[in-house]
Amino acid sequence: MxxxxxxxxxxxxxxxxxxxxxxxxxxSATGDAAKTVADVMADVQAHGDAALVKYMQKWTDPAFDAARIRVTAEELAEAEATLAENAELRDAIQRAIDNVREYQQHVMPADTGTVTINGAELGMRWTAVDKVGLCVPGGTAVLFSTLVMLAVPAMVAGVAPENIHVMSPPPTAGTGMGTNDISPIVLGTCKMLGITNVYRIGGAQGVAALGHGTESVPQVDLIAGPGNIFVQLAKAQLGAACGTDNGFYxxxxxxxxxxxxxxxxxxxxxxxxxxxxxxxxxxxxxxxxxxxxxxxxxxxxxxxxxxxxxxxxxxxxxxxxxxxxxxxxxxxxxxxxxxxxxxxxxxxxxxxxxxxxxxxxxxxxxxxxxxxxxxxxxxxxxxxxxxxxxxFTSGVSVYTFLKRTGTVAYPSGMSSQTIADIAAMAEAEGLDGHAASARVRG
Incomplete structure (x- = not known):
């Protein structure tokens, strides 16, 4: 075998x-799958919810409509109550959340402080992205664990729960999973984490909605998480519209x-x-x-x-x-x-x-x-x-949701040699304005 x-x-x-x-x-980012994804991405970008619903009907649930895109607060509260009835499972999820949080706090990078080089105080600071979208698979299995493994690193990085947007599709029609809706365990786990922005979408169409925004789904700054070939290719095709985790999961x-x-x-x-x-x-x-x-x-x-x-x-x-x-x-x-x-x-x-x-x-x-x-x-x-x-790439961690920003300061001004070096290099590139901006400080 x-x-x-x-x-x-x-x-x-x-x-x-x-x-x-x-x-x-x-x-691979080539072949028929890549072309299909490109068509879906363009359609959702151009037509918003209408295209999103069309593809959810085609690939997930023929009865899907726009009213089902966003999970309501009442549905989240009901799911949380249902999960609370299974104390053993809820406690196991809470311990997993605690473990992931402690580990991610352990690997969280700190600002480096500054080093002084030729009169310049140079540093590096870390800041979280503002708004993230998380891909939680649901078409063929209930992977509520993925929600924990994505959301907790994001929150440790500094992303506020209200700025976390979760997409998780209902089971794909014909899979025999016995339901046509997101698992209440996924929704209950969202409530445990304080996440209230949840959408019944998936696939390339879900990535397009998060990456470009629709009437029901706000545009996010970064999308992270696993999925099938269509989800992964969609993340790769977002370009500058939205950041991604840069991984093929x-x-x-x-x-x-x-x-x-x-x-x-x-x-x-x-x-x-x-x-x-x-x-x-x-x-x-x-x-x-x-x-x-x-x-x-x-x-x-x-x-x-x-x-x-x-x-x-x-x-x-x-x-x-x-x-x-x-x-x-x-x-x-x-x-x-x-x-x-x-x-x-x-x-x-x-x-x-x-x-x-x-x-x-x-x-x-x-x-x-x-x-x-x-x-x-x-x-x-x-x-x-x-x-x-x-x-050439890594898994999701707090680093996924962080940006590095360098800092430069000349608290006593630039030395004459520094000014001369900058001016010489700028003029060699034909950028006399750059040279002048250094010399004006001499």
Whole structure:
């Protein structure tokens, strides 16, 4: 069921190359999907709510209308009351919020103070963006955890709850999720966080609405969060209209590097946990065939105990693979090539191996550290780069919602040498006005 590629054989290398190519394609900004997104973005920008409703009817709910775009205060209050009835779940969500807040406060950057260079006092200050839009998936699964992982970092950065705007679509028609509305858990979590601006929209049309504004949806300054290929391409096409998290947070994925010390039962469960995403992508790398065989056996035993068996089987067969590397160094090289969202080091000395992992959205150390801990509870945000994009970008954190601003001051005025240097460089560029603006202070 899970393809196994032995890299000491030509067929094995070809199989891995094909798997990597498919993975990179998930972050591709070309093809029919990109054109579709461009058309949707232009339509919503030009026609506002009417276009937004049209696409929500087409792709989510044929009965959708403009009155349903914004969630009312009464609906939020009702959802909060419903969530309060499930004390165990509400308390778990609150503890997750507390954990994420404490971690994000820990990594929150501080203003640097100033350094004096040639009479200039130079500094750096951090300020939050004013208004943000958050993408919380809801079409095929109820991901209220994503709301926590986006909103809490934004608030720690300094974004006021009343300036946070959440888009979360109702379940996509035909998914069999048993409802045609946003989960009350998502709405109740919004109330727990003090968020009151919530919209029943999603997809490229939702990104366009937040990025350009419509009659019902205000324009925001920055959009962050995961979603399918259409959501990610829409964020990329906003241009200067609206900032984004600069990440491609698409279909979920895991790379597990395992050695003979790894517990096959735990590693197998982690692979299945990723595979049950629809879609999910799972990659297992080891340098001993016996390690892979033991873990694959566990996967094939455990998957039949899970509710989403069909999604798991499809993900393992069509989106995933196991790789037999030549040795440990080769396995690490492969992990860095995948540059995956989640990297699990199920090895005897994960801390030592961590020093060699250059590209990963988040790293989980040891076979007793499940990716689910990062998904729900530990502290770092689970909104992470996918499709090999961890090579050049990072996951969501307080940094996502902050701007850096340099400061310059000459409290005693500029020296004659500084003025001369500025003037010489400005005149060499043909900008005598710049030169004069320095000389006038001499």
């Amino acid at each position: 899970l393809p196994i590629y032995d890299l000491q054989t030509p067929d094995g290398q070809a199989g891995l190359d094909a798997c990597l190519a498919r993975l990179r394609d998930t972050a 698409g279909p979920s994925e895991i790379v597990t590097v395992a050695d003979a010390s790894a517990n096959p039962r735990c590693v197998g469960a982690d692979l299945i946990a990723q595979a049950e995403h629809n879609p999910g992508k799972c990659f297992l790398v080891a340098w001993e065939a016996g390690v892979i065989d033991a873990i694959v056996d566990e996967v094939e035993t455990q998957l039949w105990e899970r509710d989403r068996t069909e999604a798991i089987v499809n993900a393992l067969r069509d989106e995933s693979c196991a790789v037999v590397a030549n040795d440990e160094a080769h396995a690490i090289e492969i992990a860095n090539t995948f540059a995956a969202e989640h990297v699990n080091l199920a090895v005897a000395d994960p801390q030592k191996m961590l020093d060699q992992i250059r590209h990963a959205g988040e790293v989980f150390l040891g076979d007793q550290t499940p990716v689910a801990a990062g998904d729900y509870h530990a502290g770092p945000s689970h909104c992470l780069p996918t499709g090999t994009t961890a090579r």
